[in-house]
Amino acid sequence: MARGVHIVAAAGLALVWAAPASAARIDLTGVTVNRGDTLRGVAAEYLVEPEKWEQILPHNQGLARDPDRALPGLKLLVPTALLKREFRAGMLVYALGEVLARKRDTSEWLRVRSGVLLHDGDGLRTMADSRARVRFAGRSMLELEPDSLAILKRPRNTAYDLSVEQGRFLVSEVSVFAKDVGFFPKKKDTAYSLTRVRDRETEVRVHQGELAVRDARDRELAVIGPGFMVRIPDGKPPSAPERFEPLSPAAAPAPAAREAEDSAKVAHPDPLIPVAAIRLQVSRDKDFSSIVLDQRFGPDRRPRPSELGLPPGEYWMRAASIDLLGEENPFSPPKLQRITSGP
Structure with missing residues (x-):
């Protein structure tokens, strides 16, 4: 049985979790193994089904296929779904x-x-x-x-x-x-x-x-x-x-024609977190002292700059998500956008 093993952050874990929800991915957790431990011992200690030790191999380049071979001190990447609940x-x-x-x-x-x-x-x-x-x-x-x-x-x-x-x-x-x-x-x-x-x-x-x-x-x-x-x-x-009365975001404006040059969309903060609405602010200046639009959109609404009903020009835009409790998260960093045609 593996001894002295503890869970650590896998090098790419944050990037794996931050990937778009639509992307195919396998969540991994890093496990540090002491010198002399074996893959079979690690599997018996930490996997719900130890016989699935072979599923660890594809995520660890150069790892020997012999589950009873003594391992050097190293870090293993293990599919999180295989781990016992207490190690997730x-x-x-x-x-x-x-x-x-x-x-x-x-x-x-x-x-x-x-x-x-x-x-x-x-x-x-x-x-x-x-x-x-x-x-x-x-x-x-x-x-x-x-x-x-x-x-x-x-x-x-x-x-x-x-x-x-x-x-x-x-x-x-x-x-x-x-x-x-x-x-x-x-x-x-x-x-x-x-x-x-x-x-x-x-x-x-x-x-x-x-x-x-x-x-x-x-x-x-x-x-x-x-x-x-x-x-x-x-x-x-x-x-x-x-x-109970759910949070009801303000109605979004009717969409205008989509111009090809307005390719940049207003980003949603943290797309993995369930939200009830998105608050969008648009300003003439970067410090948002001259706000020309401050509006809520539904969580599935991703307006293009050209759909905001603003005259042509350069604008600073930022967005904040509003969670299902009605609490507003911090605004995203301001981003400069150009609108080339008016409403």
């Missing part, structure tokens, strides 16, 4: 303000910045006026609003990905445990927001997809569809699902 790292991809992390089996909270890897048992918390976003393999994501606390650890004998202690969270394709209740996405691309009031109740709102609510014995209590919410007081069953 999450990456802190966004940290605003004071964001703290606590390693498993420790009590000290330390300030962290984006790029940090979080593993099973690690805690993450945001202080006042702070926010954090953790991305897991594929499109799975957890976002913490101010004054929130989450533990990336499954409760014993359950299949939940993490537990939340207090605060507000935006969740995508991740199962969550709160007090005595669990939330399981039933469909791909399920996104939901969750508010946990310690020693009181949990509220969950489903923005897309479908979510199952289960008790600590894994009994299904409710199924929530998009646009519905439930409240679960501690120690009591969930309320009946009720509708």
Whole structure:
């Protein structure tokens, strides 16, 4: 059995996670192996199905095919999907303000910045006026609003990905445990927001997809569809699902003719993060002291500069995503665009 092995950031991991959702990719996690360990031992320790050790070979050039051959000290790239749940790292991809992390089996909270890897048992918390976003393999994501606390650890004998202690969270394709209740996405691309009031109740709102609510014995209590919410007081069953008013972005302007010379599109910030709207600002100057357009567009709307109804000229443009909780993320860096024909 492999000893002294620990998970580290693979050299290309951030680039793999940042690839467009439409691109074919395999999420990889780096594993550092001690001298003398074998591939079979590493597989037995870290893979859900150790017999699939051969699937590690294509991602590690020069690795011997003999699974019992002693390895030098090296780093292996392992498909994340093969790893046992406790070894699947999450990456802190966004940290605003004071964001703290606590390693498993420790009590000290330390300030962290984006790029940090979080593993099973690690805690993450945001202080006042702070926010954090953790991305897991594929499109799975957890976002913490101010004054929130989450533990990336499954409760014993359950299949939940993490537990939340207090605060507000935006969740995508991740199962969550709160007090005595669990939330399981039933469909791909399920996104939901969750508010946990310690020693009181949990509220969950489903923005897309479908979510199952289960008790600590894994009994299904409710199924929530998009646009519905439930409240679960501690120690009591969930309320009946009720509708909530989703964030409604302002209507986009009617598209104008598409000019070939306007090839550059307004970019969406972080395309892997579910958003409810995009806020676009256009200014005559780079410091945005002379704004000529400030408008929201739907999340699937990608306007070209020529479709904005502005007269010909040069403009500075920037965009900010608005998440499903209605919170606005920082603007992208300003980009100069030329409009060659008017409305």
